[in-house]
Amino acid sequence: MASRPALFTRDFVRLLITTTTFGLSWSSYLILPKFLLEELGAERDEIGWIVAIPGIGATLGAPFVGRILDRYGRRPFVVAGAGLVTLTSVAYLAVDRVGPYLVGVQALQGLGFLLAFNAASALAADLAPGARMAEAMGIFGASNLVMNAVAPSIAEELAARWSWDVVFVFCAAVGAVATAMAAFLPVGRGGSEDASRLSMRAVFTLPLTSAYFATMSFAFTFATLFHFHQPFALEAGVALVRSFFIGYTGTAILVRIFLGRYTDRLGPFRIAVASMTAYVFVPMALLVFGPEQLWITGALLGLTHGMLYPAVTAVIVACAPSSARASALTFLNGAFHCGMALAGVGAGAISQRYGFPPTFLFASLVTALGVVVLVAGRAGRSASPAR
Numbered sequence: 001m002a003s004r005p006a007l008f009t010r011d012f013v014r015l016l017i018t019t020t021t022f023g024l025s026w027s028s029y030l031i032l033p034k035f036l037l038e039e040l041g042a043e044r045d046e047i048g049w050i051v052a053i054p055g056i057g058a059t060l061g062a063p064f065v066g067r068i069l070d071r072y073g074r075r076p077f078v079v080a081g082a083g084l085v086t087l088t089s090v091a092y093l094a095v096d097r098v099g100p101y102l103v104g105v106q107a108l109q110g111l112g113f114l115l116a117f118n119a120a121s122a123l124a125a126d127l128a129p130g131a132r133m134a135e136a137m138g139i140f141g142a143s144n145l146v147m148n149a150v151a152p153s154i155a156e157e158l159a160a161r162w163s164w165d166v167v168f169v170f171c172a173a174v175g176a177v178a179t180a181m182a183a184f185l186p187v188g189r190g191g192s193e194d195a196s197r198l199s200m201r202a203v204f205t206l207p208l209t210s211a212y213f214a215t216m217s218f219a220f221t222f223a224t225l226f227h228f229h230q231p232f233a234l235e236a237g238v239a240l241v242r243s244f245f246i247g248y249t250g251t252a253i254l255v256r257i258f259l260g261r262y263t264d265r266l267g268p269f270r271i272a273v274a275s276m277t278a279y280v281f282v283p284m285a286l287l288v289f290g291p292e293q294l295w296i297t298g299a300l301l302g303l304t305h306g307m308l309y310p311a312v313t314a315v316i317v318a319c320a321p322s323s324a325r326a327s328a329l330t331f332l333n334g335a336f337h338c339g340m341a342l343a344g345v346g347a348g349a350i351s352q353r354y355g356f357p358p359t360f361l362f363a364s365l366v367t368a369l370g371v372v373v374l375v376a377g378r379a380g381r382s383a384s385p386a387r
Contacts, residue, residue, distance in 0.1 A: 002322070006135055007108030011186050012127045016143040018181040019120050022082050023147030025089065025175035026113055028155040028167060030245065033230045042098050042310055044231055048348015051227050053103060054078035054110025061114050062334025066203070066327030074123040074326070078182040081116025085109055086175030092168040110337075116182075117144070118333050123185065123325035125317055133269075133317055134263035138256035138310035139196060144382045145306075149249030153242045202324040203331055211315055212335040214272075217370025218279050218308060219339025222362040224347040225283060225301055232356045233291035247298030248305075255306030263307070268314035273375060275307035283360035292354020 036050060038040040069077060088109040097100050121140065128136030156165045230241050263271045282304060286297040313332065322329035343363070351359040 001277045005100050005131055007129065007139075012124070012136075012167070014181075015120060015127065015185060015231040016121055016140065018078070018178060018185060019140065019143040019179055020147060021174060022085070022116060022120075023047060023144035024154075024258045025082075025171045025178060026085055026116075027144070027147040027151035028171045030226065031107070031152040031241070033154050033227050034156070034234070034241065035167075036098070037231055037234060039164055040096075040098050042350065044228075045348040045352040046098055046352075047227065047231065048344040048346075050098065050102065050106060050344075051223070052344025052348075053106040054113060054338075055223070055337035055344065057107050057110035057252070058114045058337030059334050059341060062330050063327075065114055065118055066324075066330030068215035069119055069122050069326035069330065070085075070324060073187040074119040074126070075182065075185045075187045077119035078123070078185060079179060081112045081114065081119065082175060082182050084112030085116065086172050086179055088112060089168050089172035092171075093165055114333070114337070118326070118330045121313075121329050121333065125325055125329065127186075129329040131260070132264060134260045134268050134296055134310050134314035137317075137327050138263070138306075141310060141313075142306075145249060145252050147249075149242075149245045149254075154178060156240065156242050164329060173254035180263040183215040197234040202321050203328045205319065206377050207319050208316065208328060208331075210373050211272075211312055212331055213321070213377075214276065214370040215312055215332055215372035216339035216342070217373070218276055218367050220302070220343045220346070221283055221290040221334040221367045222305060222336075222365040223340035224359060225286065225297065227344065227346055227350060228356065229286060229291070229294060229350045230350075232286070233294060236291040238291045240296070242292060244294035244298035247295035248302040249298075251299045251302030252306035253302075255303055256310060259307065263314065268318070269378060270312040270314060271307055273371065275304050275311065275312065276367065276371050276374065279304040279308060280364050281286070283288050283363045284359055287357055314343065 021136045033047050033051060036047050042050065072297075088105050091108070095105060121137075124136060124140040125133070153273075154170070158167045158170060227255070229244050233241050234245075282297065282300045285300050289296045313329070314331050316328050317325060347359050347363065349364060
């Protein structure tokens with residue numbers, strides 16, 4: 001039996017450490033809705049619009065970012081993105097109301113994340129052996145994902161003990177470290193002369209487009225749960241919301257580390273359909289278990305998302321030509337952020353007018369539609385293999 005190709009090379013491990021450090025800064029903003037509600041007195045629909053801003057920017061910037069990553073390599077944009085997130089953390093020190101300044105800071109931070117995460121994702125795919133792609137992308141995602149529990153917990157504690165200004169200084173300091181570490185990453189693939197010409201044609205085949213739509217649909221549910229479990233719990237008298245992040249991150253990391261290899265063996269598409277079908281029922285769990293048991297809903301989301309996102313990523317990598325890989329991954333991440341933006345606006349408006357139960361049930365319906373589109377796209381495809 002042939003041995004599996006090595007995954008944990010020096011460059012791959014260095015990328016994981018850098019991504020984890022970046023995640024400690026970026027993921028602290030997962031608790032931003034609590035800051036908006038408690039410190040700025042934002043309404044539900046205002047919270048929705050504010051958290052949607054980075055997703056809108058990521059969606060609009062996806063075509064441009066994908067092309068420059070394929071043309072000029074990955075490392076410069078990890079550095080630039082991490083640096084921009086660091087600067088916006090400093091800018092948050094001056095936020096004292098909901099207004100244009102906050103909108104601008106959110107937009108710039110979204111651009112920073114778009115650059116850093118997409119470049120790092122493409123670099124991870126460059127460094128990973130093809131036979132272990134889903135496993136590699138799952139582990140790469142886990143390196144950032146672990147901070148989804150750690151960072152909000154630290155941020156919530158810092159805000160409770162001192163102030164939100166301390167949180168933003170902490171984020172800026174950690175972001176500066178991540179920026180410095182990114183400067184020592186390998187450059188990654190780039191220099192394709194026909195990247196800009198090839199990318200748009202190659203990344204909108206039927207299987208890829210259906211995968212983008214499916215990603216947008218489960219991202220809608222993801223963002224609805226991530227952003228609106230906080231006002232849901234706070235308005236019910238539950239003061240601490242960190243258990244959701246802990247439950248989510250714990251199961252997601254376990255799934256990605258110990259089950260990621262089976263995605264490659266069983267087939268990424270098959271795993272994507274199965275896990276996305278289970279995803280449909282997670283918002284219902286929040287209504288069943290309520291705000292007092294947030295960790296259960298978080299754990300269920302971590303279980304399904306932990307299997308789904310790496311599987312969809314592997315499907316994207318398999319269907320896109322290597323010279324347009326960064327573009328395809330950028331459109332994947334753009335679709336995810338588009339879904340998050342739509343959730344911010346849509347779920348915010350629905351919850352403001354009808355309450356939280358219809359909001360969470362609507363999120364389930366959106367993801368169910370995504371399952372149908374994903375399967376239909378596969379059934380009608382004439383997919384071209386990666387080359």
